[in-house]
Amino acid sequence: MTLLLDRIFKLSEKGSNIKNECIAGLTTFAAMSYILVVNPNILAASGMPVAGLITVTALAACIGTLLMAAMTNYPIAMAPGMGLNAFFAFTICITREVPWEAALGIVFWNGILFLILSLLGVRKKIAEAIPNALKIGVQSGIGLFIAFIGLKNAGIVIDNPATFVSLGNLSEPATMLALIGIVGTIVLVSKNITGAILISVIVLTIIGFFIPVGDGVLTATPEGIVGLPESISDTFFAMDIMYPIENFAHTWDLIFALLFVNMFDTIGTLIGVSRKAKLVDSEGNLPKIGPAMTADATASVAGAALGTSPVTSYVESAAGVSAGGRTGLTSVVVGLCFLFALFLTPLMKIIPIMATTPALIMVGIFMMESFRQLDFDDMPSLATATIAMLAMPLTFSISEGIALGFITYVGIMVGTGKYKKVSLITYILAMVFLGRYLFELG
Numbered sequence: 177m178t179l180l181l182d183r184i185f186k187l188s189e190k191g192s193n194i195k196n197e198c199i200a201g202l203t204t205f206a207a208m209s210y211i212l213v214v215n216p217n218i219l220a221a222s223g224m225p226v227a228g229l230i231t232v233t234a235l236a237a238c239i240g241t242l243l244m245a246a247m248t249n250y251p252i253a254m255a256p257g258m259g260l261n262a263f264f265a266f267t268i269c270i271t272r273e274v275p276w277e278a279a280l281g282i283v284f285w286n287g288i289l290f291l292i293l294s295l296l297g298v299r300k301k302i303a304e305a306i307p308n309a310l311k312i313g314v315q316s317g318i319g320l321f322i323a324f325i326g327l328k329n330a331g332i333v334i335d336n337p338a339t340f341v342s343l344g345n346l347s348e349p350a351t352m353l354a355l356i357g358i359v360g361t362i363v364l365v366s367k368n369i370t371g372a373i374l375i376s377v378i379v380l381t382i383i384g385f386f387i388p389v390g391d392g393v394l395t396a397t398p399e400g401i402v403g404l405p406e407s408i409s410d411t412f413f414a415m416d417i418m419y420p421i422e423n424f425a426h427t428w429d430l431i432f433a434l435l436f437v438n439m440f441d442t443i444g445t446l447i448g449v450s451r452k453a454k455l456v457d458s459e460g461n462l463p464k465i466g467p468a469m470t471a472d473a474t475a476s477v478a479g480a481a482l483g484t485s486p487v488t489s490y491v492e493s494a495a496g497v498s499a500g501g502r503t504g505l506t507s508v509v510v511g512l513c514f515l516f517a518l519f520l521t522p523l524m525k526i527i528p529i530m531a532t533t534p535a536l537i538m539v540g541i542f543m544m545e546s547f548r549q550l551d552f553d554d555m556p557s558l559a560t561a562t563i564a565m566l567a568m569p570l571t572f573s574i575s576e577g578i579a580l581g582f583i584t585y586v587g588i589m590v591g592t593g594k595y596k597k598v599s600l601i602t603y604i605l606a607m608v609f610l611g612r613y614l615f616e617l618g
Contacts, residue, residue, distance in 0.1 A: 196502075231521070238511040239479075251496055256479060282431055321568040349389070357530070357534040361376040441489075453502060
């Protein structure tokens with residue numbers, strides 16, 4: 177068995193062994209397993225049937241991760257993406273009032289387009305044509321949006337008819353618990369504790385047994401410790417793939433925005449993690465980025481069929497790389513862990529939404545880190561990134577932030593006489609987005 181695994185995954189060639197890969201896989205799973213709880217909570221806001229969403233999340237993560245292992249032999253794990261799930265639930269379904277079945281259809285076509293671009297090899301050209309300031313603004317804006325959702329779910333931020341938002345009642349035990357959890361999680365992450373987010377979710381859930389809420393307590397008593405996974409019959413192939421085609425005028429920008437976010441999120445994660453794992457060549461390029469992008473796109477199509485938002489590569493894979501992961505065997509271990517976790521569904525079902533708040537805040541903070549890459553002396557870039565970033569949480573829509581970012585960037589570059597530095601793709605997209613607003617105004 178050892179020789180077989182060594183031959184399949186090229187362990188000796190990569191300077192690794194089975195023990196290192198298994199430890200790395202467990203480390204990566206511990207770092208990203210919070211998605212099993214957070215993703216169902218976010219998707220449930222779209223109106224999707226809650227039953228089975230944990231199963232869907234685990235299966236999508238397992239399939240995507242195993243695809244990555246098979247197609248690239250990279251130690252990179254995949255799961256329904258944070259930010260992408262928020263876009264699915266809050267922008268597509270809530271803000272734009274698209275039924276969740278139709279939203280899954282949008283995810284399906286996003287995956288198909290992503291797959292076509294990957295197979296044709298034009299994704300890099302598109303990525304290079306989009307201004308860096310817009311990429312940074314979008315990533316940071318999604319981070320703010322996710323963090324805002326976390327604060328809202330915890331009751332730390334509430335609506336106010338006069339000021340739109342205001343501070344919630346921190347004297348509420350559950351709200352105070354979420355606030356303490358946020359601080360505690362940041363401390364754990366700052367100390368580089370493996371699985372810090374998972375630890376915070378578990379600790380807050382346990383404390384919830386003693387927090388009174390109404391006639392009961394915050395954390396309900398579980399029906400058992402282990403049990404069979406819940407059925408996914410409510411969401412399996414429930415996607416309406418004709419809706420985006422029949423309502424193209426209403427959905428084209430959603431498909432593009434989803435593709436935009438998915439593409440740059442995937443490229444950024446793949447490059448970042450692969451550099452840490454020393455998988456890049458002498459010129460800093462990832463040799464198998466084509467197959468990696470294909471695996472990502474295929475996983476999104478499979479995720480849509482199962483009933484979840486787009487599946488993407490996870491930056492938490494870097495935790496496994498730091499623990500010694502160098503090959504696809506690490507990914508195989510992560511995929512198997514997601515399958516085994518399904519038998520703990522009874523325990524995951526009792527985790528209160530308050531316990532997931534620190535996870536949302538922490539993910540938002542991670543995504544905000546890209547803002548430091550901006551040149552603050554470059555006003556067009558700073559303004560573009562800032563407007564795109566602020567628009568997302570304030571309009572409660574990721575797609576609107578992207579649209580305003582494109583329009584702002586082109587407007588500033590033309591106004592300052594730097595129009596030759598703008599790519600044709602950026603001009604086209606800015607005009608299309610502006611046209612959409614003008615059409616709605618008319």
